[in-house]
Amino acid sequence: MDQRKPPGNGYQSRTRTNVIRLFRWTGAWAAATLLMALGPGLIWNKDLLVTLLAIGLDVAVGAGMVLANKRYVEELDELQKKVQLNSMGITLGVGLIAGVPLAVMDAYHVIPFHADIAYLLVLMSLTFGASNLYGTRRYR
Amino acid sequence: MKNRLKVLRAERDWTQAQLADALDVSRQTINAIETGKFDPSLQLAFRAARLFTLRIEEVFHDPELDLTEDRSADAKTAMGG
Numbered sequence: 174m175d176q177r178k179p180p181g182n183g184y185q186s187r188t189r190t191n192v193i194r195l196f197r198w199t200g201a202w203a204a205a206t207l208l209m210a211l212g213p214g215l216i217w218n219k220d221l222l223v224t225l226l227a228i229g230l231d232v233a234v235g236a237g238m239v240l241a242n243k244r245y246v247e248e249l250d251e252l253q254k255k256v257q258l259n260s261m262g263i264t265l266g267v268g269l270i271a272g273v274p275l276a277v278m279d280a281y282h283v284i285p286f287h288a289d290i291a292y293l294l295v296l297m298s299l300t301f302g303a304s305n306l307y308g309t310r311r312y313r
Numbered sequence: 314m315k316n317r318l319k320v321l322r323a324e325r326d327w328t329q330a331q332l333a334d335a336l337d338v339s340r341q342t343i344n345a346i347e348t349g350k351f352d353p354s355l356q357l358a359f360r361a362a363r364l365f366t367l368r369i370e371e372v373f374h375d376p377e378l379d380l381t382e383d384r385s386a387d388a389k390t391a392m393g394g
Contacts, residue, residue, distance in 0.1 A: 179327060179335035179364060188339070250338035252351050312345040 184250065191245040198238040205231040256308035264301040271296055314352045316373045318343070321365050336360055 208216075209227040217223040246257055272293050279288035322332050329347075333340040336357065345351035353361070353373075362369040 177325075178331055179325075181331070181334035182337035184334060184337045184339060185330075250342050251354050251357060252342040252345055253339060255351075309341070312341060312350050 195241045195245045198241040202234045202238040205234040260304040263304040264297050267300045268297045319347045
């Protein structure tokens with residue numbers, strides 16, 4: 174019986190590093206978005222140049238977040254990739270199915286409020302979280 | 314797809330986490346393969362066989378394939394071959 178520990182490849186620590194990187198980029202993007210949204214009115218008195226710089230910063234940090242997410246998914250194992258792919262597919266579908274009717278209802282005043290993009294973002298975030306949780310539990 | 318990962322792992326007294334680390338996958342993936350909830354890719358199956366120094370068919374096998382072979386053998390017998 175061979176009871177020696179098999180040689181490891183560090184999957185867990187690599188994934189942990191990628192999660193921490195993604196978490197940091199997501200936090201930085203949220204902060205940059207908050208700055209872009211609230212800065213013109215609260216901090217720099219609607220100065221156009223500073224507002225454009227804030228938008229540029231938000232896009233640049235957003236690109237960093239996308240790359241961090243891409244790297245995170247690329248370095249997952251095949252089962253985790255499958256769970257992520259299913260979650261992304263469901264989220265994209267729900268986003269489309271909910272987004273178009275929401276815009277139409279807003280255009281024809283079917284709903285008594287403005288169909289803000291934030292509602293769609295919240296719905297897509299919740300859908301991604303729920304489908305990811307379902308996928309993770311399914312293969313537990 | 315059936316597999317002998319759990320038996321082979323137990324023979325070596327390895328934990329799921331150790332096997333997962335050796336195959337460069339998560340512990341959850343090893344558990345899903347062992348319980349038959351997830352079929353690994355050919356690449357991962359070969360990696361597992363290499364780790365146990367066995368042939369791939371000694372680690373993984375398809376019960377459907379066994380049935381097909383049985384049917385072919387029966388057909389040959391029926392034809393007198």
